[in-house]
Amino acid sequence: MDYNTDLKRRNPPHLRLREIEVLIISAQELKNVKHVTNMRAYAVVYVQKDLHVAKTHVDEHDGTNPAWNEVVKVRFKEDLPESDVMAALNVDIYAHGHVREKPVGSARVLLCDVLKGGDASEPLDNPIQCITVQVWRPSGRPHGLLNLWVPPTGRFLIRRESLSFSVKEAVGAQEEEKEEEEVEKNKVRGEICVELET
Template sequence: MEQREIELTILSAQDLKNVKLSGGAMTPYAVAWIHPNYKVSTPEHGQGGVKPCWNSVLRLTCDENSFQNSRITIEIYHHGSFSNKLVGTVTVSLSDFNSQRQASGSEGSSEKRFGSYQVRRPSGKYQGVLNLSVKVGKLVKQAEHSQPAWGAPEDVQINKSDGKDNQPVTAYPAAVPYAMSSSQAGPSGPPQQYNYPPSGYPPQYAQPAAYYQQAPPYPAPYPTYVPPPRRSGLGGAGFGTGLLGGALGGMLLGSALDGGGGCGGGCGGGCGGF
């Protein structure tokens, strides 16, 4: 598919409607597109008010087969603190540049055509003028552009210049990713390549992760046997009583033996005297 390059230069505007609710000077910028999915924007003109000056070069593309029926839409906004408010809209029909396109052929034209267009308010009334120029460029193949198959949503403004330079702003934004179901997803990439070790070397295995097993808890100690206290009855004191009785018996026996010797001696002496 062949595309025709369009170079749009948005120069300035005057007598715009001041849509800043708090009063003071507006901060206007302009957004342009041929297809609503591919938009380009000028830098903001801080404190530009109702007569901003941009002098910003924007690049668009149009299908060559639909050039005659296409148009450029330009919207002017005020950049507010909380939201951006539409000031007005300008529409430029590309059929006005058909003769320039036919004369230039596939190589494009170096001629710029200047024009001033009325700004249409959201209410339908016209207020203000937008000054611009259009240059019909060369024919290019679709593959030569980075224009994605899917564009950004219509409410997303893309490729907005920061105003630091006057470089042309292209109309080829990056595609916005969107969720796809598994049945809509394309084929997966090639399988991952793995490097095998050269022959003669044992295969390398990954060191398994250390596995720490908690030691089982020690069994609870057996209960200590405590003998019951001795009873104070006869059975408990029999052994001590026997020892004491034996000792007393021995002492009495010894005393008796000692006493018997004394009697014998006495009787012997007494009897001999008679």
Template sequence: MTDLTLELNINSASDLEYVNHITKMNVYAVVTLLGDKKIQKVKTAVDRHGGSNPNWNHAVKFAVNERLAREGRLTLVVGLFSGRVLGDKDIGKVEIPLVYLLPSTNGNSNGHGMKFVTYQVRTPSERMKGSLTFSYRFNGVAAIFGPVHQQGPTSWAPPPSQNGYGPYPYMSQPPPQTGYGYEGPPQYRKNEERLAKADLLVSAVSLLR
């Protein structure tokens, strides 16, 4: 399988849990790609001004094994920490199986192929507090998976079709039509034949009356 390059830009976080009781938080992120034999890890710069709403705009690149990514064996982890003299404090983290980002179809494009996504931050006490925003793309993904198709906006919905079926999520297409309504296993066709004969019998009795 081909090796891909994952390009990330760790943009910002917002409404993080304030873990410093007295001093202002100096927040940085540690970005790790787990699941391969060689763990890849990058640390962003420290934001000394944003507090619980830090900004970094830190660019990161990881080599990605396509086979492991497609098998769901790679995980992107972004840990958030507050730098302190007496020891850094864990704020929380975001964990994303890389298969959910590959191929790149989520978020909104910035015009350069990067997709913006926002994930909730899980604190060490397993609460959801704050969010992390980053953008990403995979170099070589178009050649492997074909053209990337953008998702429609969340308010978008396809027009209704005449038969009640259509390109709606989780709705399957109707089975092929035949003379007995649909083509299924033999036992279903026999049941429909019996029902059709019963209807004819009822109609004949009604006429005799």
């Protein structure tokens, strides 16, 4: 065998990769695979598993309804056609354990359903679109739902802080608005009282 041919075979040319961002929000009503202790779930995200895999943090507290609210970056071959049925974003959910990781379920979203193109420099082309997909057990039975968001351009164009879907934060923001309104009303009342006195 020719030495140069063998060298090329062992060292293929550098692959051109594409990277997309995915917000893994939460899951609900997952199968409880930990019967003694609280289930601590995390998600493994990939398009081509042998090429690149991204992971979320482990949710320590929410059991079968984990909330990650985490942006992960996933890389895959640039020449992978989005119209190909094999071109899909896969999310495998596991329960973290001291001895071994137990599979909880998997979800799959075709790239052609979420990557719609658009101008990456134009925020109006990048609306918030949360998707909910079915989680399937390793046995093939449906069990639970996964909430995620893939921007149409593959990149988030707004500040990361604003991607939070926390109910607590939303309630806090509403309370702040009410307080500001109350302060404004009191200020107006004070001005009216001063005018009446004079």
